[in-house]
Amino acid sequence: xxxxxxxxxxxxxxxxxxxxxxxxxxxxxxxxxxxxxxxxxxxxxxxxxxxxxxxxxxxxxxxxxxxxxxxxxxxxxxxxxxxxxxxxxxxxxxxxxxxxxxxxxxxxxxxxxxxxxxxxxxxxxxxxxxxxxxxxxxxxxxxxxxxxxxxxxxxxxxxxxxxxxxxxxxxxxxxxxxxxxxxxxxxxxxxxxxxxxxxxxxxxxxxxxxxxxxxxxxxxxxxxxxxxxxxxxxxxxxxxxxxxxxxxxxxxxxxxxxxxxxxxxxxxxxxxxxxxxxxxxxxxxxxxxxxxxxxxxx
Amino acid sequence: xxxxxxxxxxxxxxxxxxxxxxxxxxxxxxxxxxxxxxxxxxxxxxxxxxxxxxxxxxxxxxxxxxxxxxxxxxxxxxxxxxxxxxxxxxxxxxxxxxxxxxxxxxxxx
Amino acid sequence: xxxxxxxxxxxxxxxxxxxxxxxxxxxxxxxxxxxxxxxxxxxxxxxxxxxxxxxxxxxxxxxxxxxxxxxxxxxxxxxxxxxxxxxxxxxxxxxxxxxxxxxxxxxxxxxxxxxxxxxxxxxxxxxxxxxxxxxxxxxxxxxxxxxxxxxxxxxxxxxxxxxxxxxxxxxxxxxxxxxxxxxxxxxxxxxxxxxxxxxxxxxxxxxxxxxxxxxxxxxxxxxxxxxxxxxxxxxxxxxxxxxxxxxxxxxxxxxxxxxxx
Numbered sequence: 001x002x003x004x005x006x007x008x009x010x011x012x013x014x015x016x017x018x019x020x021x022x023x024x025x026x027x028x029x030x031x032x033x034x035x036x037x038x039x040x041x042x043x044x045x046x047x048x049x050x051x052x053x054x055x056x057x058x059x060x061x062x063x064x065x066x067x068x069x070x071x072x073x074x075x076x077x078x079x080x081x082x083x084x085x086x087x088x089x090x091x092x093x094x095x096x097x098x099x100x101x102x103x104x105x106x107x108x109x110x111x112x113x114x115x116x117x118x119x120x121x122x123x124x125x126x127x128x129x130x131x132x133x134x135x136x137x138x139x140x141x142x143x144x145x146x147x148x149x150x151x152x153x154x155x156x157x158x159x160x161x162x163x164x165x166x167x168x169x170x171x172x173x174x175x176x177x178x179x180x181x182x183x184x185x186x187x188x189x190x191x192x193x194x195x196x197x198x199x200x201x202x203x204x205x206x207x208x209x210x211x212x213x214x215x216x217x218x219x220x221x222x223x224x225x226x227x228x229x230x231x232x233x234x235x236x237x238x239x240x241x242x243x244x245x246x247x248x249x250x251x252x253x254x255x256x257x258x259x260x261x262x263x264x265x266x267x268x269x270x271x272x273x274x275x276x277x278x279x280x281x282x283x284x285x286x287x288x289x290x291x292x293x294x295x296x297x298x
Numbered sequence: 299x300x301x302x303x304x305x306x307x308x309x310x311x312x313x314x315x316x317x318x319x320x321x322x323x324x325x326x327x328x329x330x331x332x333x334x335x336x337x338x339x340x341x342x343x344x345x346x347x348x349x350x351x352x353x354x355x356x357x358x359x360x361x362x363x364x365x366x367x368x369x370x371x372x373x374x375x376x377x378x379x380x381x382x383x384x385x386x387x388x389x390x391x392x393x394x395x396x397x398x399x400x401x402x403x404x405x406x407x
Numbered sequence: 408x409x410x411x412x413x414x415x416x417x418x419x420x421x422x423x424x425x426x427x428x429x430x431x432x433x434x435x436x437x438x439x440x441x442x443x444x445x446x447x448x449x450x451x452x453x454x455x456x457x458x459x460x461x462x463x464x465x466x467x468x469x470x471x472x473x474x475x476x477x478x479x480x481x482x483x484x485x486x487x488x489x490x491x492x493x494x495x496x497x498x499x500x501x502x503x504x505x506x507x508x509x510x511x512x513x514x515x516x517x518x519x520x521x522x523x524x525x526x527x528x529x530x531x532x533x534x535x536x537x538x539x540x541x542x543x544x545x546x547x548x549x550x551x552x553x554x555x556x557x558x559x560x561x562x563x564x565x566x567x568x569x570x571x572x573x574x575x576x577x578x579x580x581x582x583x584x585x586x587x588x589x590x591x592x593x594x595x596x597x598x599x600x601x602x603x604x605x606x607x608x609x610x611x612x613x614x615x616x617x618x619x620x621x622x623x624x625x626x627x628x629x630x631x632x633x634x635x636x637x638x639x640x641x642x643x644x645x646x647x648x649x650x651x652x653x654x655x656x657x658x659x660x661x662x663x664x665x666x667x668x
Contacts, residue, residue: 042581066585164578198576200546201515208440
């Protein structure tokens with residue numbers, strides 16, 4: 001579902017591609033514990049299917065108008081082609097913004113706890129600081145060697161510093177969102193960051209800059225620079241301890257990641273799998289632990 | 299409190315600091331609750347004239363217990379929710395901070 | 408004495424020409440990318456309406472976000488600039504001499520001012536966040552696919568209270584879309600939007616304390632849907648003067664006319 005490069009008048013630059021994948025040769029039929037984690041974000045919904053605590057299949061799609069419907073859709077899509085039916089899952093944990101309703105989940109666990117756990121799964125036990133940049137929020141989490149949360153901060157009030165802010169900009173300068181980060185890095189010299197924090201005002205400011213003749217890359221760079229500064233501010237509130245990792249959809253934006261590295265002078269770990277899945281992975285792992293507890297296996 | 303003793307005996311000095319609030323174009327607004335210090339006494343919840351706080355189960359600790367937190371509906375508008383206790387001029391007496399004996403609650407603005 | 412007040416706001420530039428204490432002309436225009444040009448054009452428009460030339464105007468005082476653009480710059484060549492808070496106080500005092508509290512909600516900023524005989528005693532500003540000002544209503548109008556000027560009347564048709572979770576303009580747009588999906592009526596959504604912004608503005612104003620008479624000015628004062636929730640939150644009735652969006656410019660013109668400056 002890669003975006004066409006040609007200028008199509010009705011092209012929605014802000015729309016990122018939806019996808020699903022079956023990742024391992026592991027056969028669910030031989031497994032003891034089948035669980036699922038469903039992370040319903042404000043912008044993106046993710047479902048993971050775990051087989052004995054290992055990632056087996058997943059799906060990522062845009063959250064629709066009714067989140068309960070999306071929960072069902074994304075989970076079904078994750079299971080598609082695997083032969084495994086939702087009814088055979090031993091335990092499902094839901095997570096996401098607010099107390100979102102995943103109708104078929106047995107338990108809902110806070111997204112903070114799920115992200116910390118999921119980050120450990122993706123990056124390993126050395127993780128101590130997790131930065132999650134989602135569609136409509138930005139979280140900073142400090143955790144211990146087991147992925148247990150020690151400290152957290154979440155900003156889901158303001159669009160600046162979130163994926164939605166980037167969507168607004170990709171639409172503004174007509175660059176597909178999956179390439180926005182790269183475009184922001186193709187400047188010779190880093191311009192001054194956009195002075196307005198507010199995305200609405202920053203957009204107006206950028207329109208003026210474009211009118212003054214600023215090329216797209218420069219405007220993209222200015223916004224990414226401002227966003228990175230803002231994220232660092234939030235991170236500094238909880239403090240940063242190595243190893244530092246980034247999760248969430250925006251972790252795939254090289255423009256943000258490289259700028260963060262530059263400012264913090266710490267290199268975030270390289271993900272072994274899609275960082276957008278952290279929340280759903282954590283939920284799937286909690287599901288396994290809860291099932292085991294329920295069955296007296298612990 | 300049992301939780302604290304377990305931590306101390308293991309030589310832990312870890313704190314679960316929960317930051318509730320946000321930063322936007324107009325400023326930085328966070329209520330910070332140090333859950334190591336918070337003993338779930340509920341005094342801050344009762345003291346707040348605008349019902350901004352509540353007691354929730356501590357999901358971050360296996361041993362559980364309860365801890366104070368900012369209610370979900372106020373987290374995104376904490377600047378406005380707490381505005382009446384922060385007059386422009388005159389003395390600032392924040393009931394939640396005054397009510398908390400272990401000094402577990404703080405405001406960033 | 409003939410003076411002029413120029414209020415170069417974030418969205419509109421307003422001009423008021425005062426002759427011996429009486430308003431002889433008012434003009435406003437949208438501020439484009441060339442701020443100086445927009446301000447100059449509207450100034451010319453006001454002069455024409457009054458049948459005057461630039462030379463007839465003895466003093467010009469500018470206020471608003473873009474006030475420095477016109478300071479000592481032709482053709483307006485403002486003599487002095489004053490902050491919005493000062494202009495608001497002077498202007499509100501001119502139209503409502505019993506004013507003690509001014510609330511000015513413009514396109515990008517919301518202000519509360521405590522006034523004592525036309526002078527600023529205290530103030531609070533809600534700035535740099537689009538959700539705290541008129542831009543919010545505009546953006547929501549787009550999301551609802553309704554004309555901005557219809558938002559107010561639409562909201563007045565609703566008697567329901569639906570809380571809005573989003574406190575950000577960008578997120579609120581998505582929330583409006585999902586409210587529409589949930590089959591909530593446009594009237595109810597419009598009311599929720601006005602309740603939300605009135606709640607934010609009044610929270611800030613309450614930090615200063617509210618003393619009667621309370622006067623509402625600025626572009627948002629033209630929105631009939633804004634007044635009822637604001638009066639409800641502040642537990643007082645609020646006076647909206649004629650031409651509320653011009654009160655700041657009027658204040659600047661009044662200051663220009665003051666002797667011994």
